[in-house]
Amino acid sequence: MYNYKALNIKELGDLMERIGESRFRASQLYRWIWKRGVTDIDKMSDISKRVRNLLKETGYVGELKLKAAYPSKDGSVKFLFELEDGKEIESVFIPDRDRKTVCVSVQVGCPMGCKFCATGSLGFTRNLKSWEIADQVLQVQKFMREFTGDKELRITNVVYMGMGEPLVNLQEVKNSVYTLNSHIGLNIGSRRITISTVGIIPGIYELSDFDRQVKLAVSLHSAIQWKRARIVPVAKAYPLHKLRKAVMHYFERKKRWVTFEYLLLPEFNDGEEDIRALEEFVSGIPSKINVIPFNPYPGASFRAPTDREIDRFVKRLQRLPHTVTLRASRGGDVGGACGQLAKFHPGDLRFVKI
Numbered sequence: 001m002y003n004y005k006a007l008n009i010k011e012l013g014d015l016m017e018r019i020g021e022s023r024f025r026a027s028q029l030y031r032w033i034w035k036r037g038v039t040d041i042d043k044m045s046d047i048s049k050r051v052r053n054l055l056k057e058t059g060y061v062g063e064l065k066l067k068a069a070y071p072s073k074d075g076s077v078k079f080l081f082e083l084e085d086g087k088e089i090e091s092v093f094i095p096d097r098d099r100k101t102v103c104v105s106v107q108v109g110c111p112m113g114c115k116f117c118a119t120g121s122l123g124f125t126r127n128l129k130s131w132e133i134a135d136q137v138l139q140v141q142k143f144m145r146e147f148t149g150d151k152e153l154r155i156t157n158v159v160y161m162g163m164g165e166p167l168v169n170l171q172e173v174k175n176s177v178y179t180l181n182s183h184i185g186l187n188i189g190s191r192r193i194t195i196s197t198v199g200i201i202p203g204i205y206e207l208s209d210f211d212r213q214v215k216l217a218v219s220l221h222s223a224i225q226w227k228r229a230r231i232v233p234v235a236k237a238y239p240l241h242k243l244r245k246a247v248m249h250y251f252e253r254k255k256r257w258v259t260f261e262y263l264l265l266p267e268f269n270d271g272e273e274d275i276r277a278l279e280e281f282v283s284g285i286p287s288k289i290n291v292i293p294f295n296p297y298p299g300a301s302f303r304a305p306t307d308r309e310i311d312r313f314v315k316r317l318q319r320l321p322h323t324v325t326l327r328a329s330r331g332g333d334v335g336g337a338c339g340q341l342a343k344f345h346p347g348d349l350r351f352v353k354i
């Protein structure tokens with residue numbers, strides 16, 4: 001049995017030909033699946049009964065199963081989805097005026113094991129398929145339309161910042177971008193799609209040749225090699241000087257500014273020598289710096305910075321010529337903030353106190 005949601009428009013065209021139909025029928029089916037979010041083949045009213053019956057015989061339209069939605073006080077909503085094999089992943093909806101962003105997962109767990117990340121502490125189970133990545137956006141849009149009563153609500157932006165590392169599942173990630181991008185589907189512009197990586201160098205080179213203008217975000221967290229390697233184990237294989245070259249290459253190819261994400265871990269990476277190293281690392285790279293205050297989760301070995309520490313750090317970074325932004329934490333009360341995605345239910349969330 002085919003899962004029609006897992007096929008791209010060309011593959012659907014081939015399938016239509018095989019069942020004796022013209023290829024253009026594929027776009028009808030694709031629209032039903034990715035624009036209207038319909039899974040019941042009988043509801044696809046502009047497809048003839050004969051073709052519908054054939055489609056039902058050879059396949060089905062898969063769907064992530066929504067297990068729970070946790071609305072946060074700040075308007076964001078955390079989602080728990082079950083995959084066809086029973087595994088679970090999370091996604092987050094983040095509204096900000098006209099912008100409606102979905103943060104998607106790309107893996108069940110994550111193999112990178114970063115020391116400050118709840119997902120990393122889970123270990124790795126498997127990669128997601130491209131349809132499983134794109135379907136998170138479709139399902140969130142569908143849910144939010146019902147939840148808000150706004151039938152026209154559209155997801156405008158997608159960030160690959162949920163569970164997992166996109167650049168070690170790059171083929172599926174690229175295919176999911178094509179799906180999100182499709183004019184006859186969700187129609188999300190590639191400039192509104194951000195892929196965040198922990199710094200997988202071969203992946204950055206491959207993304208430089210990708211035929212879509214997605215934004216790149218690099219999780220730097222420290223510009224001092226030994227420090228970075230302590231919290232990001234993969235930094236040993238992909239050291240800073242090579243990472244810098246890869247990012248420069250990306251910029252030269254794409255002419256798109258890169259964002260460096262800098263997790264603020266108080267008393268670990270917020271000293272004068274840290275700022276100096278950061279200054280040197282980013283100098284000459286057209287980029288901006290996004291400071292992310294550490295979000296605690298059960299069992300975390302770092303503490304959250306105080307408001308004063310955040311303020312002080314951001315102010316001190318202002319001597320750099322780069323734009324520095326502070327990521328307002330969203331969804332923390334439901335475990336939906338950065339680094340908290342690890343199947344904790346809100347009731348389980350105990351914030352570590354120091």
Ligand code: SAH
Pocket residue numbers: 116117118160161162163164165166196197198218219261263292293294295296297338339340
């Ligand atoms: N694997 C990718 C994308 C997912 S993580 C990456 O690492 O970039 C998305 C962002 O959340 C990264 O910048 C990551 O460093 C950050 N993050 C992870 N744990 C966090 C935590 N506990 N608090 C705040 N941000 C965290």
Ligand code: SF4
Pocket residue numbers: 110111112113114117118119120121162163164165198
């Ligand atoms: Fe994986 Fe990113 Fe978490 Fe590191 S920060 S463990 S790469 S999800």
